[in-house]
Amino acid sequence: MKNYESPLHALEQGTWFKLICGASYQHLPAIRNLALAYTLAGADCIDVAADPAVISAAKDGILAARELARSSGSHDKPLLMASLNDGEDPxxxxxxxxxxxxxxxxxxxxxxxxxxxxxxxxxxxxxxxxxxxxxxxxxxxxxxxxxxxIYTPEAIAPLVIASGVEAIEIHTQVGRVADFTRLWQAIAPQLDKLQLIAVSCTDGEGLIDYLWEIADLMQPSPATLIWQTDGRSMSGDIGKGTTHAAIKLGAKVMEAKLPGFVQLAGGTNEYTVAKLDKLKLLKPRSPKSHNYIAGVAYGSYARTLLSPILDRLENQPSTSDACLETNPQLLWEAVALARSLVSQIKSSSKGQVTSCG
Ligand code: SF4
Ligand code: SF4
The missing domain is CATH 3.30.70.20 (Alpha-Beta Plaits)
Known part of the structure; x- marks a missing residue:
């Protein structure tokens, strides 16, 4: 396994890769195996639903990957993130x-x-x-x-943090400041247990004012802050064009110069990094810039990429527990595919982005 930089350093380098397993994705064996393959491929963060069973499955996959990579002296990564929605009761x-x-x-x-x-x-x-x-x-x-x-987000937040995640993402929408405040008040006393807080928001009228309002609310915070710009949710596997909404929103939030890092999501796919490069939104190697897209999160595109392999695994009668590492051929096929996606943003700081035409 390649010795990538630490997750938080990847944000500073503009090479942050996050896998989104999906807020409503509950297929535990697939979540475990996705976490395993993307950990071995060098992901910085695995983002899952704030559901103890899902968190446990992802943890299991990350631990299995660490076990496989132990001899290589790889960094202890990725961060495990749980996503909470400020307006819904899980x-x-x-x-x-x-x-x-x-x-x-x-x-x-x-x-x-x-x-x-x-x-x-x-x-x-x-x-x-x-x-x-x-x-x-x-x-x-x-x-x-x-x-x-049924729990309220405020009730579940401490349970989720106690389950050992290193990062929390709050999904919000313009105008939900009261819901956001309630959830933040449940999270704030436990911030010392978290390395990172992300706020995910779709576009809307008054977005930047709203983000500034909640940025002020969250200060001071010892945790690193990410603004996830959710362009067009759950659409990255549909086609090339879906990445445009994510990039447009990312550029808009980047211009607002909020405290923390900006990371794309929603419609991201294999064209995203090349397009960011073309628009000069990635971190330049020189001169130094503090305003850049720090990373990309992939959801449906990343999951769909590996689904033929995971389907093959599940259809094999001999692998009833469906642990990917029980079939080394499928495991390394999956890791190679995952790495083909992870390496796009990882190589961006070295000027190796493949053209998107
Ligand atoms: S009782 Fe045990 S095995 Fe059954 S659902 Fe609960 S945690 Fe899982
Ligand atoms: S497995 Fe046996 S002990 Fe367990 S619930 Fe079923 S009948 Fe009861």
Whole structure:
């Protein structure tokens, strides 16, 4: 594995790469394997839904990658980020069953499979269950089901931070200052546990004034700040043109000279870095500039890029747990593909951007 710079240094260098697993993406084996492949490819950050089961799957993938890369002396990266929406109440599920219905001779496979030791003779221990769902199909009596819990963003923020993420992203919209303030007040007491805070916002009338208002609200903050400009959400895999909205919005926010870094998202794809280079929005090698697009986040494009490989893995009967590293050929195919995307922004500081025509 190549020895890339640390994630926060990548922001300063203008070579920051983030993988967005998606706020509503809950396919845990795929999240784990995407985190694994993109970690090995040199990603700086893996961004997942603020769902304990999803966070755990991504962590698992990052740990597996670190294990594979241990001998190379690679940096301890990427950062794990959880995304919270300031205007929506997230749903989380918990498993449940009635222990009185269990046959006395059941070998209790549910207990063995639970990674959180959340099952005992009394049933499911609510506080420990993080809704991964592994116990459900394994019960021969089909006694286990899940129920949905609704949390407010303010209630879930401390739980998410306690689950070990190093970064939080707040998704907001112009005009939601009251919602943003409530969420920020829940996060602020725990800032010492975070390396990075990102704010993701779509365009809208009064955007720059709104961003300044929340920038002031967040000061002083010991964590590094990123402004994620969400051009055209979940569209990067549609075609070349989707990148324009992301770049246009990124340039607009960059001009506002807010404190922190500006990073693109929403519609980003294989054309984005070349287009940024053409428009001279990447960090120049000289003269020194403090105003540049510090990095790019890829969502649907990055996931779609690897989906044929992950589909092949899941369709192989011998890899029932669907861990990518159990099939080295598929693993390194996936890493090579992921690296073809990661290397675009990584090589931008060395003047090696491929032309987009
Ligand atoms: S295995 Fe079942 S009880 Fe254990 S954490 Fe997952 S969903 Fe909860
Ligand atoms: S596997 Fe099913 S039947 Fe057996 S102990 Fe667990 S919940 Fe009860």
């Amino acid at each position: 749903h989380f599920r918990k498993a449940e069953f009635d222990p009185k219905s269990c046959p006395t001779d059941c070998p209790r496979p549910c207990e063995r499979v639970c990674p959180a030791q959340a099952i005992n003779s009394t049933g499911v221990i609510d506080e420990r269950c993080y809704g991964c769902g592994r116990c459900i199909p394994i019960c021969p009596q089909q006694l286990i089901f899940t129920r949905s819990h």
